Amino acid sequence: MDTLFVRELKVETRIGIYDWERQVKQTILIDLDVAADAAFAARGDKVESTVNYQTICQRLVAHVQDAEVELVETLAEQMAAIILGEFRAPWVRVTVHKPAAVRGTRDVGVQIERGARPA
């Protein structure tokens, strides 16, 4: 199976386990890998025959900017559920980056895979 991808979708949101993190918005970056049949889409050359990565980005931005969760894990699970449930994708990998959240690091975050990747 082929993979549609999104790299570094940037969203400002309230996220974190500390009280101060409830008062500010922080930047998170989202990477997505979504299983999709690129050959099928290419045969018809119409976006309606595949997953529209722009629509996914718009849906996730709308969700994440108002999510107000503590953990990056929670956000990743919510986004995976949206992509599998609403966009009928069979498999997704979601990576949530919280850059510079921990002193001394460039980046921290989580990566999850949900669904079943077609052969």
Ligand SMILES: Nc1nc2c(c(=O)[nH]1)N=C([C@H](O)[C@@H](O)CO)CN2
């Ligand atoms: N497994 C996790 N560990 C931590 C998280 C998280 O979301 N998942 N978050 C924090 C803080 O919010 C940190 O990002 C900011 O100081 C710490 N550990």
